[in-house]
Amino acid sequence: MRLRISCRIVPLRLFLRFNMFNKRVKIKELLTWEPGNQEVTIMGWVRTFRNNQFIAVNDGSTNTNLQVLLELGKYDDDFLKRITTSAALKITGTVIPSPGKGQKLELKATSVEILGDSDPEKYPLQPKKHSLEFLREIAHLRFRTNTFGSVFRVRHALAYAIHKFFNDKGFLYLHTPIISASDAEGAGELFRVTTLPFENFPKNEDGTVNFKEDFFGRSTNLTVSGQLEGELAATAFSDIYTFGPTFRAENSNTARHLAEFWMIEPEMAFYDLEDNMNLAEEFIRYIIQHAMDHNREDLEFLAQRLEDEEKQLPQDKRSGMNLMDKLEFILKNSFERISYSEAIEILKESNHNKKKKFQFPISGWGMDLQSEHERYLVEKHFKKPVILNNYPKEIKAFYMRQNDDGKTVAAMDILVPGIGEIVGGSQREERLDKLEQRMKDMHIPEKDLWWYLDIRRYGTVPHSGFGLGFERMVQFVTGMTNIRDVIAFPRTPGNAEF
């Protein structure tokens, strides 16, 4: 019975609603108009309702609310009581100049329709400051705050700029597999992908799991990198990039790690390390410029937010530079490029080291740099982004190209203030014999990567690439200090809500 009724009613309602949605104007656009009694329809959610007369409406197109004016006495009290924080409204009215301060125009309502009520006794967001920790617990609603509105609009702008940058340079956007049988770095914890039953999984005679019985007939996991596959495509298309989700099952509980994050991995044939660094630097500058050009209002809001937050901090914990100034600085100044060897010298000779202020003292050439060392170089010594390059081969991955000195590889990491490593890349080893030797030394089974080695057999060329952690980039541009606040629904150890 119910079904039959809705069958008759739904198509008509759908038709009406379709028209209704088409006619509405987004608030961001409306705010640019010259008020001249134009009749428009807007839709959005109530941010605040003042004086039984002024509704601040937001539709997510901008942080600036539209002020809607209700004529006093036109609506009964029961209706006005339903105009609560986050109620969804459809309002038709005329655009008039605003006599009040704070906005040049407002919408004088001729009709107000409540599309969705919001119970004020239960709705958790209030027109006041909330802690980011609290908002993380209500990630489904935090989009409705100014901070997260700005963060996610900037995130979108950066994602768009990334595609535009590479597209305009003739790069091919390659979709590499999410399910992978190889562990690209030869290290790192993996999320296993399987359809085998939890109990009584098939075993080999020696008691190990028989993955031949598994869905893919072998052990598989979620990808930790698309790089190796990217190299395959780069040796056909010359320049490719990937932009997709990446998974690490490490039990990392920090403000800069996620179990699921997005990574951009360009891979270029006929690029040496120098070309690679040039591209990475141009790339970072381009996407920041794009956000500055298209999301200035959001960035200025975030800059102000950061400034207010830093006022609460003790002097030594403040960044000392406004977010906008910091971004401008990146655009105008080239990154510092130094070799690992030079970095060790600088650190060794630093007063910081001589006064034994490093928790991990500089033991000498060959040691892996700790984050306190990287922070010293970036935040204290150079006070700008640093591209560290030519690391000792012992502390880097097998696929990195060996330099003629026999000690180092053509690797590069880009370190930025506040975040640390944002890019890791290298020129790849294109010489088959050198690569095979390195794989033997590092106990990486050749049989799993026969296809990777094939590329070195048939028309091998010098090539390079890098990986950029997207969320870390968003952190850097928005100034958000916790990576969980720049991804919609963060996945971290012990947390996969929403």
Added chain:
RNA sequence: UCCUGCUUAGCUCAGUUGGUUAGAGCAUCUGACUGUUAAUCAGAGGGUCGCUGGUUCAAGUCCAGCAGCAGGAGCCA
């Protein structure tokens, strides 16, 4: 995973050397006011003090274990 810290109203927090009925601001509700800008003013309701156990005449306060969260470290992007 390790170290440190935190957990009190819907939110943000105060709570003295352990002491009788646990407070504030905001939010919510009721009323007033009406060109407001997180409106304002008056009033009201709202608490298993994270959980479990212990010490004590007496525990929000001291001790232990557990959980959750945060910051730092490692791993990395």
